[in-house]
Amino acid sequence: MNSDQFQAFRYAFIVSLGGFIFGLDAAIISGTVKFITSEFQLSDLRIGAVVSAPGFGVLFALLGAGYLSDNYGRKKTLQLISILYLVSAVCSALAPNFMSLVAARFIGGLAFTSLSLASMYIGEIAPSNMRGKLVSMNQINIVIGLSAAYFINLLILKASQSPASWVTSLGLDQHTWRWMLGAEIIPAALWFWMLNSIPESPRWLMLMGRANDARASLERIFPGQDIEDQMEELTANASQDEDTRSTFEQVKQLFAPSMRTACLIGLVVAVVQPITGINAIMFYAPTVFEQVGIGTDAAFAQAVYVGLSSIVFTVMALLLIDRIGRRPLILWGLLWGVASLGVCSLGFGMAHYELSEQHVQQLSTELDAAKLAPMVGVVYDNDVAFKEALKEHLGETEAKQHEGRLIQMGGHLNSTLILLGILSFIGAFHFSIGPIMWVLFSEIFPIAVRGIAIPFFALITSIISYLVQQFFPLQLSMMGASEIFLFYAGMSALGLVVLVYFLPETKNKTIEEIEIALGNLRSEAPIAD
Structure with a gap:
């Protein structure tokens, strides 16, 4: 990365911090399950309701995310999201009962659109040769947030068991889970403050007819560079997309015959990513590890290794995505994931x-x-x-x-085999479809429909993620660990077969070149490998 690209990197990094808040919010609940189950006397379905409440909230938020981002801008929508995270963290930590806790986490789910909005924004400001890396920073920050959540939970758990007087005075021993959920407050407030410094997306500004503002935004993102070529490209793109500014026109264009290939890819990837069962493992990590027979304290410690594995393999994907390409990483990563899930199923099946x-x-x-x-x-x-x-x-x-x-x-049971299988699956997911789904979403949809397309396919992902989170405790009680992992392996294998035939390569192509290659709005050209 040279000095001319530093500002683009800086702004992408700030926006991608929403991924850190998401990861923290999503995984911090994993450490509270036993505490809130005991305090509020929760059934399996009610446990699922608490854990999955954000996944339910995002279903509603995604319906309005496109409208907000298209009418009020990417920046203002991201700022609203950061406020929702902050409100959710405060209310969750203070929740007096089961329903108020579910409501507070539902509010946090309204902010989970930070993932799709961040991918959209970063994809619109990033140079084509850096887009894969910059959009993947969103996933990097997600896994860092996940890892931070597991580490925070472990620290708070250990502190709550200490006989020190300060533990009692702070209420760590009596309100352990409240301190865990309250850990999100500071990073959420910090992200809101940092978002004030980012420019608006120049592509969105041009689409709104604000050419002077788009030029100023480009000059902030690429200081000292000649931006005339980019301005001409944005102008041409915006002039062709003027008739698709309304939500109705965007929906109509999204499902037009010329968008068929992009929509098929978006649908398959959106379904495959959560159907691997990743959220069952990440959001219930201590619960999953307890099934291996290592005890509660050790389960919290093992959850930290999940976070660390996620970081290592996401960084590897970030370094390789613009070299190897999107297609090889997704296909080989999914094959690796299927094998890992099969190992887990085998290990539990022999117990x-x-x-x-x-x-x-x-x-x-x-x-x-x-x-x-x-x-x-x-x-x-x-x-x-x-x-x-x-x-x-x-x-x-x-x-x-x-x-x-x-x-x-x-x-x-063979706990070593199962633990290795789980960590191997975590690595496979974060090396492939985990980060690359958002990269593809930011690349395959034209600017004219991106405000609708990305939230729409993120909605599909969120629906399946919600179902996985909501019913995992019940599935664990009724099906058992071996059958659950076998189910996830089968679904992943099915998705892999479909993607082998339909997934294209998009590395090192501008957004406009990808549109032409996929036949989106511009032509009916075949997919370029």
Whole structure:
């Protein structure tokens, strides 16, 4: 990156910090599940409701994101999003009951459109030879936010167990989950302040007929460079797109025959990304690791490794995306992900569960161990049967409270194989379709319909993500870990087969060249590989 590109990098970095807030908001809830379940006496469906509330909120926000970004600008819409994150963090930390917590997290979900808006903005200001890297910064910041959330949760958990007087005075021991959720307040406020310094998208300004403002914006993004060629390109592009400014015209144009290829690609990628089950693992990380039988504290620690793996492989994708290209990374990454999920399914499938008399005696200080006496020496072939037996003898509330400890004691499974499979899948996802989905969204749709197209396909992704998050606790209870991972592997494999035939390569092409290659509005030219 030379000095002429520094400002574009700077503005893209500021906008991509919304990805950090998203990652923090999405994953911080993973550490609170056991605490809020106990405090509010939550069922599996209610746990899913708390975790998935942002995923539900974003469904509504995406319906208006295109209108706001097209009529009020990318910058103002991003600033509104940052305020929503801040309000959500404050209200979540102070929530007095289950419904208010769901409502507060729903507000945060309204801000999850930061992902699609950031990709849109960065794609519109980035030089073509840097677009993949700059848009991928959004994903880098997401995984850094995820990792930060796991690390913060671990620190707060360890602090809450300390006998120090300051722990009691701050309420860390009694309000552990509130401190976890409140950790988002400072970064959300900081992002709002930093967004004041970014310029408006020059492509959006030109589309609004504000040529002088577009020139000024380009001069801020590329100081000292000759921007006449870019101005001519923007002018020509805007003149062809004048008749598609209204929301109705954009929707009509999006589903026109000339957009068929771009829409097919957008649909397949939007479905495949969340159907891998990534949000089940990322948003319920300690819960997932408890199923491996390593205990609650160790599960929090292992979640940190999930975050670190995400960072490492996202950075690798960032470094390679403009060299290797989008298509190879997605296809090989998905194949790698399918194999990893298969390993997880195999590991859980070979497990069995059995409590001994010694285990029951060790638990006598934590619960009424006599209730577990009928389970001593009984071998359960899978985690579903074992958990059902625990509920039968302990009751649902007490069984959930001690589930991690009981699985740790009674589970006989290859934990190393499963842990490696999970971390391998995390690496595969963040090396491929995780960051590259947003790059493709920022590239394959013309400026005239981007304000509708990106939120629309992000909506599809969000619907599936919401369903995965909402029903994961129930699926875990009914299907078991092995069947869930096998389901995710099958869905990923199906998506891979489709993408092999339809996914094009877009690296090192300007947005206008990609439009022509896909036949979007300009011509009916075939896809260029």
